[in-house]
Amino acid sequence: MKTNKSNTELILRLSQDDKVAFYNLYERYSKRLYSFVFRFIKQELDTEEIVQEVFVKIWEKRRNIDAYSSFESYLFTVAYNSTISLFRKRLSEKKYFEHIASLQEVNKAPNLIDEIQFNDLINQVNNLLAELTPRQREIYSLSRESGLSYQDIAKKLNISASTVKKHMANTLSFLKSNLNSSLMTNILFIYLFF
Known part of the structure; x- marks a missing residue:
């Protein structure tokens, strides 16, 4: 009961843009929230992102949170909804890649033009x-050629997983923005590198 009262006080202070109150709520709930989300996702990086996303949402909605309702219920509902959103996004991505793969199966017999375009794409990417x-x-090589996860790359190179993720995002963005923009090239690029 004391926690609810102190939660109420913290939420009231949070609604007045009190960063210390926000930090106290983060310290109080972040580990439990991490455990809750990890049970569903089973991936550290995604779990960390969701926990951060939840607290960003809390900060953004700080003036609208009802201080006299259960903050814990609100917090875990936001986390659950964010987890479901991630699952939907991953399912959508999976369906898209399955669709691309099925298109490739239909056109299994490569012709000379496709082969030339493919070789051109490989040369562009290598350059x-x-x-x-x-x-x-x-x-990039450890991720795409060796198939290591961001976490494994981070351990191997003695850097953080978020640094690995940032490097990969920058690399893929660079590749996308510098490849020829024909439809075939984009489809092949997406299929090969994502």
């Missing part, structure tokens, strides 16, 4: 990869 920093090339 662009040569323009990356040595660290970006190494991370």
Whole structure:
């Protein structure tokens, strides 16, 4: 009961933009929230992102949170909804890639033009990869060629997983923005590198 009262006080202070109150709520609930989300997702990086996203939403909606209702219920509902959103996004991505794969099965017999376009794409990608920093090339190679997870790459290179993720996002953005923009090239690029 004392926690509810102190939660009420913290929410009232939070609604007045009190960052210390926000930090206290974060300290009080972040580990429990992490455990809750991890039970569903089973991936550290995604779990960390959802926990951060939940607290960002709490900060953004700080003036609308009812201080006299159960903050804990509200917090875990936001976390649950964010988890469901991630599942929906992943399901949508999976369906998209299955669709691309089925299109490729239909057109299994490659013709000379497709082969030339494919080789051209590979050459473009290799040329662009040569323009990356040595660290970006190494991370890209470990991820896409060796199949390591961001977490494994981070351990191997003694850097954080978020640094690996940032390097990969920058690399993929660079590749996308510098490849030819024909429809076939984009479809092949998406299929090969995502």
